[in-house]
Amino acid sequence: MSVLRPSVAPHHKALQAPPLTTALGVTAGDATEVTSRVLAVPDCGTAVPGSEPLRLMAVHAHPDDESSKGAATMARYVREGVAVLVCTLTGGERGTILNPAMEQPGIRENLAAVRREEMAAAREILGVQQRFLGFLDSGLPEGDPPPPLPAGCFALEPLERAARPLVQAVREFRPHVILTYDENGGYPHPDHVKCHEVSVEAFEAAADPDRYPDAGEPWQPLKLYYHLSFHRDRMLALHEAMLSRGLQSPYADRIARAQSAAESGERQPLAVTTRVPCAEYFEIRDRALLAHATQVDPQGGWFRVPMEVQRAAWPSEDYHLARSVVDSELPEDDLFAGVREKVSL
Numbered sequence: 001m002s003v004l005r006p007s008v009a010p011h012h013k014a015l016q017a018p019p020l021t022t023a024l025g026v027t028a029g030d031a032t033e034v035t036s037r038v039l040a041v042p043d044c045g046t047a048v049p050g051s052e053p054l055r056l057m058a059v060h061a062h063p064d065d066e067s068s069k070g071a072a073t074m075a076r077y078v079r080e081g082v083a084v085l086v087c088t089l090t091g092g093e094r095g096t097i098l099n100p101a102m103e104q105p106g107i108r109e110n111l112a113a114v115r116r117e118e119m120a121a122a123r124e125i126l127g128v129q130q131r132f133l134g135f136l137d138s139g140l141p142e143g144d145p146p147p148p149l150p151a152g153c154f155a156l157e158p159l160e161r162a163a164r165p166l167v168q169a170v171r172e173f174r175p176h177v178i179l180t181y182d183e184n185g186g187y188p189h190p191d192h193v194k195c196h197e198v199s200v201e202a203f204e205a206a207a208d209p210d211r212y213p214d215a216g217e218p219w220q221p222l223k224l225y226y227h228l229s230f231h232r233d234r235m236l237a238l239h240e241a242m243l244s245r246g247l248q249s250p251y252a253d254r255i256a257r258a259q260s261a262a263e264s265g266e267r268q269p270l271a272v273t274t275r276v277p278c279a280e281y282f283e284i285r286d287r288a289l290l291a292h293a294t295q296v297d298p299q300g301g302w303f304r305v306p307m308e309v310q311r312a313a314w315p316s317e318d319y320h321l322a323r324s325v326v327d328s329e330l331p332e333d334d335l336f337a338g339v340r341e342k343v344s345l
């Protein structure tokens, strides 16, 4: 294919949500019936015999991030025949144990190995391919002032060295679409910020034969998205849905914080350009997340909103289209909008 130059998607005003009908023709709010046929993972990433399979790459900082950001989207695309590869930049070696039930002898000392096993289980549940890119977790510096980052960690790697394995993975896997975090990393963990930087670098450099010349044959990814997992409209919808059912909402504080950050001009939220309907895959997402047993408390905040409420109030996972070299009309309900046409040519 010809090499196209990436362009920055224009800034969009707040967008009206597209209608939420899934690719299976099920209106998301009714999507409580799930058949094993629909949820079975196909043998290979071939949607239509004879056509090139679509490929999606998700770049994440730590094992467990793939299950908390975009997991239902990946579960859906895999089951529709898209090849999905998760690239996990670090081994999560410096993570803390966030589930009291996992505070057991042998876990903390072997956290790196335990997290690899957890990742293997989550990968199976989601049905995705996954590879570790071999960097060392930087840890989340806590304290005032925060301590310096540990020598040799991912966040301290110079950009070219930090991006090289990802450029190589992009040139090997040849994704049409890449998912990553925004400039702030979604939340301010140094590995998440660095994940954003290496993803943008790889998106821009992978097609250029003069850059990273010994890292494989050039490949031009077509779209780059940022996850918008916890934006205000979604939290507000879930909050109101909980209150209207007489349930306690876990979101009041977060909504107030998001509101004051927006009002102070501290951070302007990115526009939601793309809502991927995936309500019938929320259960798979939760199972994958629970497979990261050291990282999530089954009694904790993640699971406070009943599935029925989530499906009814906000049946999508949402994204900001950051770069694109294909045309697509915004708002979108498909990460491959504008790509399908190009790939089938």
Ligand SMILES: [Zn+2]
Pocket (backbone or CB within 6 Å): 061, 062, 065, 189, 192
């Ligand atoms: Zn993380």
